[in-house]
Amino acid sequence: MEKLLKNQAFILCIILVAGIISGCGGTGEKGAESGVKLVWFTEQMDDVQYERWMKYVVSPFNEQHPGVTVEISASADYEQVLRIQLSSGAGPDICNLGGPSLTSEYVKGDKLLDITDYVNNSGLDKRIFRWALDSCRINGKLYSLPNSYEALLLWYNEDLFARNNWKPPVTYDDFTALSNAIQAKGIIPIAFGTSNFKAINEQFVSVAFADYAGRENVKKALNNELKWTEPVFLGSITVLNDMWQKGWINDKKSHAISSDEAYSLFYMEQAAMAMTGTWALDTFGNQITDFKYNAVPFPSLRDGVEPTIPFGAGGVVSINAATKNPDECFSFIKFIFDNTANQAKAVGEGAQPLPVDADESLYPSAMREVDKRILNMLEVTQGNLQQAGHVMWTYWPAETRQYMMDNIENVYLGRLTPADYLARSQEIFAKEYAEGKVIPVN
Secondary structure, three states: OOOOOOOOOOOOOOOOOHHHHHHOHHHOOEOOOOOEEEEEEEEOOOHHHHHHHHHHHHHHHHHHOOOEEEEEEEEOOHHHHHHHHHHOOOOOOEEEEOOHHHHHHHHHOOOEOOOHHHHHHHOHHHHOOHHHHHOOEEOOEEOOEEEEEEEEEEEEEHHHHHHHOOOOOOOHHHHHHHHHHHHHOOOEEEEOOOOOOHHHHHHHHHHHHHHHHOHHHHHHHHOOOOOOOOHHHHHHHHHHHHHHHOOOEHHHOOOOOOHHHHHHHHHOOOEEEEEEEOOHHHHHHHHOOOOOEEEEOOOOOOOOOOOOEEEEEEEEEEEEOOOOOHHHHHHHHHHHHHOHHHHHHHHHOOOOOOOOOOOHHHOOOOOOHHHHHHHHHHHHHHHOHHHEEEOHHHHOOHHHHHHHHHHHHHHHOOOOOHHHHHHHHHHHHHHHHHOOOOOOOO
């Protein structure tokens, strides 16, 4: 999830935000024909993403379910808008959220429907990957389902690497030598920009914890068995800060340029690598035509820690507790998971995969080979979670996550020490853990 900015450029507002209040199916509003109209509220998307959702999900559902009409509503500030709408007892029938950890505040306010029985009775509890389903449990109950899964990777220009005899790094020594060699050519090692959306910073923090502290230590911290102030986490943030200070992360300008501008540096071969998630398959596939590219796990940042892929649910879908049409809402959510042939076509065009076993034979023949390789890496990782790290938008509680991603730039700019950054993070985390806002991590 860049969370909220995975789908770049145009903001689509199919239904005005003001209409979301009356758009909640709880008003008994009729569809285009007689029947129930459901409003599905989600993050911003451009025309291509919108048309894909309509073609492969919404329109087929509407055609196969006479009397029920799903309409998409989208906004750039959808989480803020959703918070306001749900707090007033209104809002859409179905809503997407940026990750499982974001549901806890709504659950405490009784704003999301408990869908545990729906999930168990439908058999989705047997189909959705166990780790992904468990990441959505709050006090043993399900108030959301993961609508995709994704990972953070280090993307690189294969042609540029071949011309310079560079190899993708595996160890921190490899990474140091490579980054210095790239800089010696007047090229930026890693394209990365956050000026348009500071939440993107959580990606590098996730990488630092995964590849320096390691999976088991992060898991212990999230389960309140280690404090975030422990030396292993201080080392993580210190190494991340060192990487930034050396100019490896967008020449010490990541805070001053947007994600689109950073991507452009990668497209124009002014940056040799880019650090982002598997959602970039769609963007890179459409934008990069002049060179071959690939992706690998970010290298280990400490001896004894294997390269780990930060991994998690890309987002979740929930049902408004105020809807008067919960059966129809869940029928639509189940359709997303049952609609396998169309989902495979959507993935072949750049959509994120659902957290279920995929039949690769259903992928379109024209699907890019690099997409197949990277999706296979994703599949292999989910099957061996010891290779997987943790992404903040799936596992971190909301306030801790917000503080960490908002303030890592203050570390880079010398306004905050790594120790102070982690001390405050620990204070916030301890409060949220005591309030039951942290999901158990297995």
